Amino acid sequence: MKQVPQKDAPLKLNETGTWIREDVSYEVNEPDAYALEEALRQREKHKGEVVVITSGPARAQQVLREALAKGADRAIHLEDDTFVGLDAFNTAKAFAAAIKDEQFDLIFTGLQSDDYGYAQTGVILAELLGWPHATIIMQIEKTDSGIRVKRELEAGFFQFVDMPTPAVLTIQSGINKLRYATLIGIKQAKNKPLKKVTLGDVQPAVGSNLQKIERLYVPQKTKKTEHIDGSSSEIAKKLVDKLRNELRVL
Amino acid sequence: MPDTILAVVEQREGKLNRVSWETITAGQAIATATGWPLEAAVVGGGSSIAAEVATKKVAKVYAIESPKLEPYTPDAFAAALKQFLTSKQPKLVLMPHTYQVRDFVPKLATAMGRTVISDCIGFKYEGGKLVFTRQMFQGKLAADVSFTSDAPWFVTFQNGAFRGDKAEAGSPPVEAVSLDIADGVIRNKPQEVFKEAKQAVDLTQAEIIVAVGRGIKEQKNIEIAKQLADALGGDLAASRPICDSGWLPMDRQIGSSGQTVAPKLYLALGISGAIQHIVGMKGSRAIIAVNKDSEAPIFEIADYAVVGNLFDIVPPLIEEVKKVKAGG
Numbered sequence: 001m002k003q004v005p006q007k008d009a010p011l012k013l014n015e016t017g018t019w020i021r022e023d024v025s026y027e028v029n030e031p032d033a034y035a036l037e038e039a040l041r042q043r044e045k046h047k048g049e050v051v052v053i054t055s056g057p058a059r060a061q062q063v064l065r066e067a068l069a070k071g072a073d074r075a076i077h078l079e080d081d082t083f084v085g086l087d088a089f090n091t092a093k094a095f096a097a098a099i100k101d102e103q104f105d106l107i108f109t110g111l112q113s114d115d116y117g118y119a120q121t122g123v124i125l126a127e128l129l130g131w132p133h134a135t136i137i138m139q140i141e142k143t144d145s146g147i148r149v150k151r152e153l154e155a156g157f158f159q160f161v162d163m164p165t166p167a168v169l170t171i172q173s174g175i176n177k178l179r180y181a182t183l184i185g186i187k188q189a190k191n192k193p194l195k196k197v198t199l200g201d202v203q204p205a206v207g208s209n210l211q212k213i214e215r216l217y218v219p220q221k222t223k224k225t226e227h228i229d230g231s232s233s234e235i236a237k238k239l240v241d242k243l244r245n246e247l248r249v250l
Numbered sequence: 251m252p253d254t255i256l257a258v259v260e261q262r263e264g265k266l267n268r269v270s271w272e273t274i275t276a277g278q279a280i281a282t283a284t285g286w287p288l289e290a291a292v293v294g295g296g297s298s299i300a301a302e303v304a305t306k307k308v309a310k311v312y313a314i315e316s317p318k319l320e321p322y323t324p325d326a327f328a329a330a331l332k333q334f335l336t337s338k339q340p341k342l343v344l345m346p347h348t349y350q351v352r353d354f355v356p357k358l359a360t361a362m363g364r365t366v367i368s369d370c371i372g373f374k375y376e377g378g379k380l381v382f383t384r385q386m387f388q389g390k391l392a393a394d395v396s397f398t399s400d401a402p403w404f405v406t407f408q409n410g411a412f413r414g415d416k417a418e419a420g421s422p423p424v425e426a427v428s429l430d431i432a433d434g435v436i437r438n439k440p441q442e443v444f445k446e447a448k449q450a451v452d453l454t455q456a457e458i459i460v461a462v463g464r465g466i467k468e469q470k471n472i473e474i475a476k477q478l479a480d481a482l483g484g485d486l487a488a489s490r491p492i493c494d495s496g497w498l499p500m501d502r503q504i505g506s507s508g509q510t511v512a513p514k515l516y517l518a519l520g521i522s523g524a525i526q527h528i529v530g531m532k533g534s535r536a537i538i539a540v541n542k543d544s545e546a547p548i549f550e551i552a553d554y555a556v557v558g559n560l561f562d563i564v565p566p567l568i569e570e571v572k573k574v575k576a577g578g
Contacts, residue, residue, distance in 0.1 A: 007522070008543060011390055020391070088356070089365050115387050117525060118368050123324075123356035132437035133324065135353045136507075151440075152507055153349050156500065158446050162439040172507070174494030210365035210399035214381055219392040219550065227555045235556055236566035239538065240574055242554060247536045249458055249482070249515050250574050 001032040001052055001067060003060040004115040018213055019085070028063045031110025035171040037178050038140065039108050040071045046142055049073045051102070055083040055094055061194070068189035069181035075192065080199035087209040088116075092124035097205035098197045104166060106147070111136050111170040119170070126168035133168040134161050138175050253286045253341035253401075258331070259303055260348055261295035262322065263443070266302050269346040271414030274306045276373075276407050277344050278418055283375040286341065290422075291334065293327055294319035300424045307420030312338075318431040324354035325436045330429050331358050340402050342380075347406040349506075359404045366404040367395050369525070371411040384408075388524045389547035409506070409529045450501055451485060458484025458515045461504055461531070462492055465520015465541060465560055469497040474564050475519055481571040484515070489527045505530035519560045523548030540564075 005011060009024040039050045052067040054060050055078035064075035078094055086094070107129075109122035119135075126133035138158065139150035146164035152172050153159060181189075199206070228238050244250040257277035259270035274290065281288040291312040292299050300313035314334055318326050335343065335358075345351045347369045359366045372383040374394060381394040382405055397403045453459060460479040466472055472486070479486045486502060493503040504511055505527040512533035519540050521527060524547070531537070532551055539552035540560045549555045556563060 005387065007388070008545075010545065011387055013391075020387075087365065089360065092360075117384075117386065117388070118366075119352050120356040120366060120368060123353070124360045127328075127357040127360040133357070134438065136349055153443060154506060155509060156445055156503075156507075157443050159443045160441040162441075164437055173490065177495075208398065210397065211367055212396050212398050213393045214396050215394045216386065216391055217393075219385070219389075221550060223551055223553070225549060225552050225555050227557070232558070232562040233566045235558065235563055236570045239554070239556070239567055240570040242538075243482075243515070243571070244574060247515055249536075250571065 001036060001054050001063050002029040002110070002113050002115075003027070003054065003056050003063045004029045004113055007114065013216060013218075017215055017217060019216060026059060026062065028066060029110055029113045029115075031112060031114070031171065031173055032063075033110070033178050034173045034175055035108040035110045036067050036070065036072065037176045038171050039106075040179070041176060042106070042140065043071075048105070051076065051104070053095060053098065054078070055080075055086070055091055057081045057084060064194060065189055066181060068192045068194070069186040070179055071185060073192065075194045076197060077194060078197045078199070078202065082199055085209070086206070087211055088118050088120040088124055089210050090206045090208075092121050092128055093205045093207070094199075094202045095121075095125055096128040097202040106140075106165060107131075107168045109168070109170050111172050122168050122170040129166075129168070131166050131168050132163050133170075134163060135170040136172045137169045138172050140169065253284070254338075255281055255284075255286050255288045255342045255344065256335075256338065256340035256402075257288065257290045257308065257344045259290060259292050259299075260346055260350060261292055261299045262350065263320075264295050264299070266292075266295070266299050267346070267348065268414060269348060269409055270303070271306070271417045272409070272412040273344050273346045273407060274303075274308065274417040275412040275414060278307065279412070280342065280344075280373055280375070280380070283373075284380065289340070293330055294322075297424070297426070300426075304422050304424050305419060306422075307418040308422050310422050311424045312427050313424055314427045314429060316429045316431050318436060321440045322350060323436050323438045323440060324357055325438065326431055327354045328358040328361055329431050329435050332361050333429050334427060335362065335402055342401070342403045342405065345404070345406045347408050351406055355404055355406060362402070364402060364404060365397070365399055366406060367397070368406045369408050370405055371408050373405075385525055388522070389528065389550065390545065408525075409510070410532055446500065450499070453485055453487055453502070453504065453509045453511050456485040456487075456511065456513050458482050458517075459487045459504070459511060459513045459531075459534075460484055460517045460519065461487040461489065461521060462498075462519050463489040463521030463527070464491050465522075466492065467520075469495070471561070472497060474561075474568070478517070478519075478564055478568050478571070481568050481575070482515075482517075484513075484517075487511070489521050489524070518548055518552070519564065521548055522546045523550065
């Protein structure tokens with residue numbers, strides 16, 4: 001799971017113009033919330049254990065606490081400020097190193113993050129582990145030979161795929177409805193295991209970034225946007241005027 | 251070896267995905283800027299796909315074939331391309347950012363110890379350095395990203411970032427490349443691709459679309475958007491979260507998973523403008539956006555912007571539209 005700036009957080013560039021200033025509010029990456037929910041539902045159906053993992057500074061622990069409050073059994077926090085600037089390739093390497101002694105049957109990630117939007121970490125992790133994977137998944141069923149998943153394609157198309165486990169799946173939003181953490185859940189979360197892993201613990205696996213953000217900036221607008229102001233009734237009249245005389249749709 | 255660009259086009263079940271023309275246009279633009287030759291490749295699909303690609307101006311088209319490439323699986327595509335790229339050693343590999351490419355290209359790059367800069371909207375070539383531009387934070391910021399690794403460099407381009415109809419014509423030779431994929435490599439067993447439920451409405455034919463996003467707050471509020479759509483003689487549509495919640499059926503969804511539309515008028519109510527939605531409507535002739543967040547990315551592409559509360563604006567708008575239609 002990943003912690004990302006809140007959707008409506010005002011973003012400011014840092015001094016070097018290579019990242020944002022960290023003084024914003026954070027939240028769980030929404031696609032990952034669906035991944036967690038799916039994991040909890042699979043456990044409800046088939047028993048087992050739900051483990052949540054994140055990499056990031058101390059503040060990222062909040063994402064794990066919320067996941068534990070929702071029902072996850074234990075958490076792993078790769079804690080270091082460096083993780084913020086690590087590319088997907090090295091982030092996946094860190095995860096693979098951190099979980100090398102675990103015996104997961106399924107690994108879920110959200111289909112992409114709301115900050116980077118690369119949609120890569122899950123697929124990279126599968127390759128590093130040597131596991132099969134499928135992306136943009138809307139349904140998961142257990143079968144005798146592993147699992148049957150429903151892959152979402154563009155334009156309303158879908159596809160079922162039979163796969164062996166263990167496997168990595170990237171989960172699409174809308175696969176389920178997200179639950180809220182209950183008060184009891186929040187209380188119980190305090191006593192659930194939360195293991196810290198340092199950068200040093202995974203260092204041999206993690207290398208230099210293979211890509212670099214040279215510049216982060218406010219995009220230059222190419223579109224000429226006309227702002228319509230005034231009272232609501234004035235705006236309505238102005239819009240209708242545009243619809244009629246400029247756009248000619250009325 | 252000289253630096254070359256390889257555009258890997260996409261075919262699905264023997265049909266060329268038309269977004270591939272955009273990848274060719276991108277490749278031609280980068281070739282012009284850098285002076286590097288551009289070649290194209292298609293994985294699977296048969297000789298007719300390669301022939302279609304060979305109507306564009308590239309130095310050569312490779313038709314990569316192997317019996318195990320159909321049906322598509324990430325294992326097969328990654329294995330085939332890894333073999334091909336290891337022998338060809340292009341500097342830059344371009345692909346369209348489709349769901350299929352997203353499914354295998356990070357695996358392919360990782361298998362080769364390389365990386366992908368994905369969902370790019372452009373590139374810059376300055377002082378001999380190639381950087382790729384992509385949106386971050388759901389479109390609020392843009393980043394110029396460079397490779398700090400060895401070739402091959404993998405790049406995927408967002409739908410609509412380049413114009414497919416601007417791909418220059420040509421008549422390159424086609425080279426068939428036959429590859430073997432070992433037993434046991436392919437682990438997934440895909441079934442037939444299908445469309446879910448009947449499509450009650452084809453939004454691609456609508457001239458006017460009124461779309462709602464999270465700003466509509468509750469399912470019952472969709473009614474006023476419907477009234478506006480009716481008053482305008484248009485169709486109702488939605489961004490993904492609305493369909494995920496079941497407030498409107500999936501066939502009303504606009505975006506990368508839903509329909510891609512280009513109506514005369516797209517009226518976005520309470521839609522923030524997440525990238526996955528924008529790719530489905532940025533081709534609209536005119537876009538009016540109503541959102542109470544002045545920083546919402548939708549305003550980057552809107553022709554007319556109303557920063558305000560849609561619940562205050564839509565009712566009088568419906569009245570004004572009705573007045574005009576009644577001959578006012």
